[in-house]
Amino acid sequence: MRYRSGFDPDRNLWDLIAFDLRRQREERDISLAVVGEIIGRDRSLISYVESGKTKLQEKHAVKIDDAWRTGGLYSRLVKFAKLGHDVSWSATHLELEANADELRIWELSWMPGLFQTESYARAVFDACGTEGSEEGAKARVERQQCLHRTPLPRVWAIIDERVIMQPVGSTQIMRDQLAHIIELARLPHISVRVVPHSVGAHAGLDGSFKIMTAGGADSVYTMAPGGGRLIQDGTETNSYRVWFDLIGDVALPKNASLDLLVEAMGRFS
Template sequence: MLRRETLEPRSSMWDFLASYLHFLRTKHGYSCAYVGEVAGAARQTVSHWESGYRKPDEKQAELLDDLYGTGNLLATILYWAQAGHEANWYQEQVALEAIAAEIRIYESGLVPGIFQTENYARTLFTLGGSTDVERDVRERMARKSVLSRTDPPRIWALLDDNVVDRVVGSGGVMREQLEYLIELSYMPNVVINVIPRTVGYHSGLRGSFKILTVGREILAYTEAAAGGRLMRDPNEAERMRVRHDLLGADALSRQASRDHLRQLQESMR
């Protein structure tokens, strides 16, 4: 869980909102329980808002504006925070990934982090100019612990052909990676489908994304060159879920995807 001490309100709209909510509550002398009662949230949820771990929705922001007499300031801050792209959203979605009940993935360029082998990840960090490759590899491998949870999430991953037929590092690195994908595809809670190149243009080529179900909340995370965006709005998340469904309709079946991966593996030198 994020701690208030790590918030950076000068560089993040979300962190500014979290810090300001804490300031307003303590200024008025309200308890988390009281604020939660007014805003329709649990006491712990209010604490999570102020730590940056969770975000209020639009209706809750309006109720908080009424409570604190801030006009529509909090609702406006929330709007601009939702519209932005911030690097720290990547870390937040990784934390949510670890506790998610369901993970849907569409990847257009690289093997998803939780599916990467150590050698594949090391190659990416080395070529990407990491200042501490081994630390980054350890952190990437730690994300895979979600696969061995006692209650592992349901995972449905759609991989564009670019992900699996582009050699990363060497033929040996890719053969190992493809073998691992085939192995993962036999796990009862994991579905891996490949979208073949023969499909041509499709909506997924606009960018990779992930949909996480955490408790009763469904969130979507989209990747961009300048930083990702974590979408908590239910309507936005639903649109991404529908896009994932439609992309899945163009993908190869589970077994056909395994066969395709095996053929690619055998062709790599």
């Protein structure tokens, strides 16, 4: 079994959980398949957890604690891990994004990173006072290759109207950015919809997030200043699915959203 790149149980609580789970399983002379039976999942999931490629879910930790009589050890460790910031979240998020079969994006403040032009991305970094804006912008554009890989991912993006109306950088930067997102929105595997100002309060106002689905499993990345949070617990990811649907309920249909994007681009001429 190969550990995830950067796996470090001395510095990362999630990696410590993975490392100890494997140690305990091997000391008990229990196979991956048997642990899978304990939590009601396939052995492959246990392999992914032990290698650090996915995180142990709290509901699965409870079952393992009960079966192994650990006194609630793994349940407590998972709870503590979920409370802290994991420096590997960003890298894991990018890996999941690049390989996702489906992406569901809600963006409240900026154009989604996967849709940003290099000039727009540079303007975002500059506005936030981020060092290395040139390198950051180029890296953001390179990420977008996943939108055109084979097989094509299915992408649903919902953005707030202020994202397409607020100036970022120069007038030309905004016009080019809107032209780019219009081009993407016309692709058959990408859907872009807009939540208009007139909606008022709705479920998306708490913040932006992205749901990445690979192999039928969801992972969620929530955006925040200084680094986001990666969520892989099934109960939590299901909540974000619900929130995404609630936001979709108040968004304009695809064609009406496209018309609004074209109108917005005209304002930056």
